[in-house]
Amino acid sequence: MFLEQLINGITLGSIYAIVALGYTLVFGVLDIINMAHGEIFMFGAFVSLLIVSKAGAPLPVAFLGAIVVTAAMGLLLERFALRPLRTRPGASHLASLISTIGVSILLENVAHKIFGSGNHLFETPFAEISFTIGPVTVYLVQVVILLISLFLMVGLSLWLSRTRAGKALRATAENLETAGLLGVDTNRMITATVVIASAMGGVAGVLVGMAFNYINNQIGLSMGLKGLAIIIFGGMGSVYGAMAGGLILGLSETFVVAYGSSGYRDAIAFVAIIVILLIRPQGLFGQAPAEARR
Amino acid sequence: MKRTVRLFAVVACALFAFMFMGAEKAKGEPIRAKIGVISIITGQGAAYGEAITNGIKLARDEVNAKGEVFVDLKIEDSSGKQEQALAAVQKLINSEKVVAIIGPTLSNEMMAAGPEANASGVPIMGTSTTAKGITQIGKFVFRNSLPESQAIPAAVGQAVKKYNIKKVALLYGNDDAFTKSGFDTMKEVSEKLKLNIVTIQEFQKGQADYKAQLTKITSLKPDAVFCSALYNEGGVILAQARKMGLKVPFVGGNGFNSPKVIEIAKEAAEGLIVATPWFGEKSDPQVKAFVAKYEKAYGKKPDQFAAQAYDAFYIMTNALKAAGTADRAKLRDSLAATKNFQGVLGKFSFDAERDVVMTPNVLIVKDGKFTIFN
Numbered sequence: 001m002f003l004e005q006l007i008n009g010i011t012l013g014s015i016y017a018i019v020a021l022g023y024t025l026v027f028g029v030l031d032i033i034n035m036a037h038g039e040i041f042m043f044g045a046f047v048s049l050l051i052v053s054k055a056g057a058p059l060p061v062a063f064l065g066a067i068v069v070t071a072a073m074g075l076l077l078e079r080f081a082l083r084p085l086r087t088r089p090g091a092s093h094l095a096s097l098i099s100t101i102g103v104s105i106l107l108e109n110v111a112h113k114i115f116g117s118g119n120h121l122f123e124t125p126f127a128e129i130s131f132t133i134g135p136v137t138v139y140l141v142q143v144v145i146l147l148i149s150l151f152l153m154v155g156l157s158l159w160l161s162r163t164r165a166g167k168a169l170r171a172t173a174e175n176l177e178t179a180g181l182l183g184v185d186t187n188r189m190i191t192a193t194v195v196i197a198s199a200m201g202g203v204a205g206v207l208v209g210m211a212f213n214y215i216n217n218q219i220g221l222s223m224g225l226k227g228l229a230i231i232i233f234g235g236m237g238s239v240y241g242a243m244a245g246g247l248i249l250g251l252s253e254t255f256v257v258a259y260g261s262s263g264y265r266d267a268i269a270f271v272a273i274i275v276i277l278l279i280r281p282q283g284l285f286g287q288a289p290a291e292a293r294r
Numbered sequence: 295m296k297r298t299v300r301l302f303a304v305v306a307c308a309l310f311a312f313m314f315m316g317a318e319k320a321k322g323e324p325i326r327a328k329i330g331v332i333s334i335i336t337g338q339g340a341a342y343g344e345a346i347t348n349g350i351k352l353a354r355d356e357v358n359a360k361g362e363v364f365v366d367l368k369i370e371d372s373s374g375k376q377e378q379a380l381a382a383v384q385k386l387i388n389s390e391k392v393v394a395i396i397g398p399t400l401s402n403e404m405m406a407a408g409p410e411a412n413a414s415g416v417p418i419m420g421t422s423t424t425a426k427g428i429t430q431i432g433k434f435v436f437r438n439s440l441p442e443s444q445a446i447p448a449a450v451g452q453a454v455k456k457y458n459i460k461k462v463a464l465l466y467g468n469d470d471a472f473t474k475s476g477f478d479t480m481k482e483v484s485e486k487l488k489l490n491i492v493t494i495q496e497f498q499k500g501q502a503d504y505k506a507q508l509t510k511i512t513s514l515k516p517d518a519v520f521c522s523a524l525y526n527e528g529g530v531i532l533a534q535a536r537k538m539g540l541k542v543p544f545v546g547g548n549g550f551n552s553p554k555v556i557e558i559a560k561e562a563a564e565g566l567i568v569a570t571p572w573f574g575e576k577s578d579p580q581v582k583a584f585v586a587k588y589e590k591a592y593g594k595k596p597d598q599f600a601a602q603a604y605d606a607f608y609i610m611t612n613a614l615k616a617a618g619t620a621d622r623a624k625l626r627d628s629l630a631a632t633k634n635f636q637g638v639l640g641k642f643s644f645d646a647e648r649d650v651v652m653t654p655n656v657l658i659v660k661d662g663k664f665t666i667f668n
Contacts, residue, residue: 262507
């Protein structure tokens, strides 16, 4: 049972990690938390559901469709909910947080109108492929989920540290005005960030559908809250922190059920987070305190 | 003064007309009775009230046509509110002078209306009130709605007998009062039947991933899983369990008792066992006739609420016949003596506490739909 639960935990943790990566990317650059990220993720799941179950198209098309739709949503989010507030002098830093909350409520209700409130079956032959190692049954989906999350993490950190665009992004994150003066098109950089983060949310949505076979219009909320907890725990803006935090939360939730009491699943996982934050307030991979950064 | 005279004249005319009508019908001499109905006609929950009043009206038309009893219905709206249910019961008893009352719809409405009827000595019968302690209000309070605490033991009992179940795993939603109370009943029954409970697992509403709980249950190899969940979560649980290779029978509470479970879980729903007082697909001719008549009159299939109300009206008028007169106290006594009434819900009796004695239908999902389990 231990190995099976380990696989369950890693699968859940990998999905948490991808959701958290989207949060951490936006936070790292914009210093705001995008509360609509969970709902964009949910839309990614529904778009791929429509493509796979209703249109009968293969899985890669579903990924592509989810990425295109969520990236477009990210673009609209940035254009209409974030940029107008950023350019307005005197707008509070919290204003954009509130506007993303507004977007998330809007998206949840739109999803309710379009898709209804119940659970929808996410059927794909790919999700049925499994193989046995010794006494344990492993689904190919579970391996793919782990690989995709590792790939996204490595790719993202390489992109940020090695490429010109990544450098520009970090410069924008460091100081918006200075970066602008030095010739970085900061609006473009910010748009790119939000779009990429949203597309990653879309990918996570497809993976949830494949892993759990069911989606509903509430998954954005529950997954979104977990993602938020993870970036605080892993270190705000840290790519590795999101990955490690996601895996730790996923594993601890699973093992609380396996060896403890399932009624305390969320409670124990979050108590663990609080304890770690008491010891390391900046989070697992967090950088030095805020005043050194600004 | 003039108005009083006119009013007197109208009343006198009405009285004459009434006497004349009475004389006309004197050959069959039907027992005339005014029965009050309290239901939710407006506001949230009006769908229940609609089904209930439809069921009662259908039964009244049938009974009145037979000519043994002639019932005049007085329907009052409670809007699902306690104070309105209380006002309605007072109006029916004091102004309308009804001989008995059917309703109200909700258990907490009955908690307000029941004591009033009981104190006035008017028999009152709930058709959809399933909470604990309803008929304990007093000796004039009845109900014909089967509480979940009776439905679950029936399903569990039959499943245990058929599959020779010894070890069970319990799984329930711990953040919902309904699924929690269903779980309490399941646990109680398991202990009474001396089943070995290998694990108790909990989950929360809206959860997407039940694999951790299900992996643990699978590893303990139970003979069956008793699962108290609403259909939305229940369907997903079934699907994930079957995919994982957990093929043992699942016994569910009333929350599972919905065609939606099959819609969500598809073939994974096969083997799910539930108990319900009303099963419209029964091959019983009485049930078939009721479903056909109801569908013709209202354009849809009768649900549990309509069926319970329909039977309640028959129980009431049968008791009237037995009493021989529309007298509140005599009606109460003959109601309480109801034994083996054969209605669309099945064979029905009142116990010493005027509560339900009946065998619910135990159903199993087979070939994509609910069928009788045996």
